[in-house]
Amino acid sequence: MTNLWCHPGLRSSSPVRQAQDRLWRGSMHLVFALFLAFFFVACSDNDSDVTTPPSNDSSSSVCNDCEDGSSSSVTPQSSSSSKVPEPVEGSSSSTISSSSPVTLATPCKTETVDSCEYGELTDDRDGKKYKTVKIGDQWWMAENLNYETGSSDCFSYGNPNCVKYGRLYAWGDAMDSAGTWSTNGKGCGRFGKDCSPIYPVRGICPNGWHLPDTTEWGTLLAAVGGREIAGKKLKSMSGWYDYKGEKGGGTDDFGFSALPAGLLGDDGYYDEGEAAYFWSSVQRRSLDAYEVFLCNQWDKAEMSKFTGSKDYLISVRCIKDDASKSSSSVTPQSSSSSKVPEPVEESSSSLVEPSSSSSVTLATPCKTDSTDTCEYGELVDDRNGQAYKTVKIGDQWWMAENLNFRTDSSFCYNDSAEYCEKYGRLYMWGAASSACPSGWHLPDTTEWKTLINAVGGQSTAGNVLKSMSGRNSSDNGTDDFGFSALPTGYRNEDGDYFDEGSDPDFWSSTENGNSYAYHMDLGSGDYAYLGCIYKVDGFSVRCVKD
Structure with a gap:
């Protein structure tokens, strides 16, 4: 089963593409259902007490993403190292040490012993009681929220x-966009806004509790040992489908007891027994928001970058208000608390906020x-005589045009020559990989990260690198350094074109296995993201000087 959100070829900014992927998945469900019907008729006397998912074919995995463990054959351009440039996600474990300001939680639960510090929360709106648990310095609900709203739902319509x-819950419901319980998330409901x-x-949480932001989720993942093992530590011991003979559930070392509740998408329910999704209170773009994702096929926990449509329905876990920072669940924690919390990837990646002591110029x-x-220059491509504007940013020379x-295997947007002239x-x-002029090359992830750090860091690079005009919305950039990234859109593997006037995306030379490679995404908002996607997609190229 292909997961609509963590699949590397899926773009959260393209609802059309999401619909295409869902249609494909629906067809696969039908084919698989027919296969199961035949299988059970033929093998009805074959009993098994092993929990088994509907499918364990990795080629159609609910948890399919870019990190397949394959080593890259790409060699960085610098002669100082033969090591493959480390992708931004490669160092994204939140593993911490005793010197970290995050309080490390002590495992408190095994199959036979449970010494975790629990409490009980009573929701004064409907009287429902919830088990709570202290993990590190945080108090979390140890069960998913079950407060009924008009647009919330039960998996497969079953009470x-x-x-x-x-x-x-849809993200707008989770945020209480109607402002019923507080005004802090009011107006945050509409898809595309x-x-x-x-x-x-x-949000939708009981009084004294709130919808966790990405910083709070990141603190939890760090407290239980880091992102790479957090999924295993937070998943419940039972209720998860096994995967390829391996246990799909977790050890539940801290009593969080995450259950695989699945999701409700535009065309049905998916992933029960295979995946748990939890909303955060932070949107990524107008179309989607960050969520935490746990899967039966791996031990890690993901804070997805290409995240779920705000219209999809997933689970909610609430976190207790910090009384030392706020006297009310509807009051900002500090005078600066209206700032969007940094996503967990921001602090865990090697994209750092540089200072004067940084090795990056x-x-x-x-x-x-x-x-x-x-400081501009000019590059003349000796293959066809075309001239390109170039610009020096920090210690690097970049093409200032695409x-x-x-x-072969290159295209004009919408197959129209006028777009090649423009973009x-x-x-x-x-x-x-081999398209750049002599003396220039396709940048690897290390070189992209050097650029991002040189212009101020990941949290603002998208804004300062984008052109001042050309976008369909008001989300143009300031182009502070003359890079002038244009909203070119992209081409998918089926030959369809999306997001012209919206997204600038650029290839890196760094592979991730046989099917995926990393690209730089300067989408809506101020952020810059290094993510992975199918090699057969069509993106723009900016070359960097040797």
Whole structure:
């Protein structure tokens, strides 16, 4: 079963593409159902007491993502190292040491002993009681929320599943976009609409508790040992499908007891027994929001970057308000609490916020609406004579325009030559790898990270690298350094085009296995993201000087 949210080829900014993927998955469900019917008729006398998922074919895995363990054959351009450039996700474990400000939690539960510190929460709205648990310095609900709203649902329309798993909520419901219980998340419900909540956001949670932001989720993952093992530590011991003969459940070392409640998408219910999804209070773009994702096929916990549509229904776990920071669940924790919490990947990646002591040379902003003092040059491609503007940013020279050299497996947006003139060509990864002019090359992830750090860090790089005009919305950039990233859109493996006027995406030379490679995404908002995606997709190319 292909997971709509963590699948590397799926773009959260493209609802059309999501629909295509869901249609494909629905067809696979039908084919598989027919196969099961035949199988059970033929093998009805074959009993088994092993919990088995509907399918364990890794080619259609609910948990399919870019990290398949394959080593990359790409060699970085620098002669100082033969090591493959480390992808941004490669160092994204939140593993911490005793010197970390996060309080490490002590495992308190085994199959025979449970010494965790529990409590009880009574929701004064409907009288429901919930088990709670202290993990590190945080108090969490140890069960999923089951407060009924008009648009929440039980998995597969079954009330017994609400008792078992709690209810499933769209992001707007989880945020209390109607402002019924607080005003901190008011107006954050509509798909495709940006909002600016005030943190903490009580949302749909009981009084004195709130919907966790990405920082609070990151603290939990760090407290239980880091992202790479947090899934195993937080998943319940039972209720999960096994995968390829391996236990799909966890050890539940801290009493969090995450159950695989699945989700409700546009065309049905999916992933019960295979995956647990929990909302955060932080949107990524107007279309989607961050969620924490646990899967029966691995031990890690993901804070997804290409995340769930706000319209999808998933689970909610609430976290207790910090009384030392707020006297009310509807009051910001501090005077600066309206700032969007940093996603967990921000602090766990090797994209750092540079300072004057950083080894990266910080670039000086050189462009405004009225002045442009950036250091430019010109590159002439000796293959076809085309000239490109170049710009120096920090210690690097970059093309200040997208490559427009025609190769096999390269395309003009919408197959129209006018878009090649405007945006340059879109390349499949294989073509991009050898497309740059002599003396220049496709940047690896290390070189992209150097650029991002030189212009101020991941949290602002998207804004300062994007062009001042050209986007369909008001989300243009400031182009402080003359990089002038244009909203070119992309081409998918089926030959369809999406997001012109919205997204600039650029290939890196760093692979992740046979099917995926890393790309730089300068989507909506101020952030810059290194993520992985199918090599057969078509993205823009910016070359960096040797």
